[in-house]
Amino acid sequence: MSSPPSTEIDRPLGVAVLGSTGSIGRQAIDVLEGLPDRFRVVALATGRNATELGAQAARLRPAVVALGEEASGARLHLPFGTGRITGSDALTELATRADVDLVVVATGGIVSLGPVVAALAAGKVVATANKETLVAAGHLVMPLARDLAARVAVDRPGDPFASPLAWLRPIDSEHSAIWQCLVGESLSAVAALILTASGGPFLDGPADLAEVTREEALRHPTWSMGAKITIDSATLANKGLEVIEAHWLYDVDYDAIEVVIHPQSVIHSAVRFVDGSLKAQLGTPDMRLPIQYALTHPDRRPSPAAAVDLVAAGRLDFRAPDETRFPALRIARDAGLIGSRATATLIAADEVAVSRFLAGTLPFSGIPALLEAAVTRFGENGNQAPDLATLVALDAEVRAFAAGSPGAGS
Ligand SMILES: NC(=O)c1ccc[n+]([C@@H]2O[C@H](COP(=O)([O-])OP(=O)(O)OC[C@H]3O[C@@H](n4cnc5c(N)ncnc54)[C@H](OP(=O)(O)O)[C@@H]3O)[C@@H](O)[C@H]2O)c1
Numbered sequence: 001m002s003s004p005p006s007t008e009i010d011r012p013l014g015v016a017v018l019g020s021t022g023s024i025g026r027q028a029i030d031v032l033e034g035l036p037d038r039f040r041v042v043a044l045a046t047g048r049n050a051t052e053l054g055a056q057a058a059r060l061r062p063a064v065v066a067l068g069e070e071a072s073g074a075r076l077h078l079p080f081g082t083g084r085i086t087g088s089d090a091l092t093e094l095a096t097r098a099d100v101d102l103v104v105v106a107t108g109g110i111v112s113l114g115p116v117v118a119a120l121a122a123g124k125v126v127a128t129a130n131k132e133t134l135v136a137a138g139h140l141v142m143p144l145a146r147d148l149a150a151r152v153a154v155d156r157p158g159d160p161f162a163s164p165l166a167w168l169r170p171i172d173s174e175h176s177a178i179w180q181c182l183v184g185e186s187l188s189a190v191a192a193l194i195l196t197a198s199g200g201p202f203l204d205g206p207a208d209l210a211e212v213t214r215e216e217a218l219r220h221p222t223w224s225m226g227a228k229i230t231i232d233s234a235t236l237a238n239k240g241l242e243v244i245e246a247h248w249l250y251d252v253d254y255d256a257i258e259v260v261i262h263p264q265s266v267i268h269s270a271v272r273f274v275d276g277s278l279k280a281q282l283g284t285p286d287m288r289l290p291i292q293y294a295l296t297h298p299d300r301r302p303s304p305a306a307a308v309d310l311v312a313a314g315r316l317d318f319r320a321p322d323e324t325r326f327p328a329l330r331i332a333r334d335a336g337l338i339g340s341r342a343t344a345t346l347i348a349a350d351e352v353a354v355s356r357f358l359a360g361t362l363p364f365s366g367i368p369a370l371l372e373a374a375v376t377r378f379g380e381n382g383n384q385a386p387d388l389a390t391l392v393a394l395d396a397e398v399r400a401f402a403a404g405s406p407g408a409g410s
Helices: 023-033 050-060 090-095 113-121 132-155 173-182 227-235 237-250 288-296 328-338 340-359 366-379 388-404
Strands: 013-018 039-046 064-067 083-085 102-105 125-128 168-170 190-197 257-261 267-273 278-282
Touching (some): 013 090, 023 039, 023 050, 023 288, 039 090, 113 132, 132 168, 132 237, 168 173, 173 267, 173 288, 227 237, 237 257, 237 340, 328 340, 328 366, 340 388
Parallel strands (some): 039 064, 064 083
16 A cells, blocks of 8 residues: 555645546546646556547646557547557556546546556555446445555544544535535534435426437536536436445445436535534535645635625525336336445446437336346346446346347336
């Protein structure tokens, strides 16, 4: 284990950004470029976008970059001094480099699962927007973060790095909000975690979601995000995945994780304590804020995100989610209660279901139907704490099923 990055920063921390060209990745770069005294980008990885990766490398001059395997032959213009690595282990290689202190995970799916496990095992700090890693493998990842924290706690019990959340830092705005609400609190005083959801574009209709179009589903009312997570927000599958993510991050039982629809997306989430007191975190819908909090924790620094104007916000509304119109929320919660085989099945099926919906080969209502069919078929039986190799094999098996399935119920 490398020694924990000190809160008394005496040199810029070395950062690897996995998925640097995506929605979160670009915003992470934006934040990192604004804090040159604290961070130095030493490694970048993306899937296919060689042009943007080359442009980022020209600006940031990292030591090394990697493109996903499918694009490994792509032409990539790099500045002098920046190397390129290829191969199926490239992300792990980047995430565990000696000059990397902190890994920002901004990829989708489980492509970064192995690299996250390796990075934590090597004593790196991981700041993750990617929820799939925790949803599929919370049982593998959280013990590593807890172990790192426990080792610090032996000598320095009050150190911020004596908490697992200092090692595995959530970027998802809801989980960042909960993290911020929990500062200075004990988990034993928590009565419930309250995840807020905008409700997506179909909150107020139509009653029948079978015929909604790709364009309608991509029109998120409050957040600007990548296509996959935008569709997940429209089905509420995203909130279901976040319930599972919260369960792992905060070690809270499912019956103490609530979801509340809050259309204005000003309250990013809240925690209710045993005395009935409720703490909430408010912010504008700008991911640069939770990204920066995860990077600079436990410090706060001025941010490029605008502050909330309560008077301009005017009113804040809340209502219960409708699990009949949005069954994906219930399906995800049920999968969480079954175990990690079921939740790994859920995310693999969801990724295929969403890409099929975007490609026009599955109706919107076919997404939850496909999730339920996949969890029933692959998720319910078997070891509910699968190892890494089993998870990767299961992911491939479920994807093949989901790609070929007519979409039960559609
Ligand atoms: N977007 C948001 O506001 C938001 C909010 C909360 C949580 N999240 C979560 O954050 C994660 C990323 O979301 P996103 O919206 O930023 O996704 P996105 O826009 O689709 O970006 C995904 C990134 O991963 C890269 N990538 C794909 N395959 C790769 C591979 N094999 N190796 C290295 N990089 C690879 C992509 O590169 P190419 O573009 O070059 O293919 C891209 O840079 C998801 O888990 C999502 O649920 C996102």
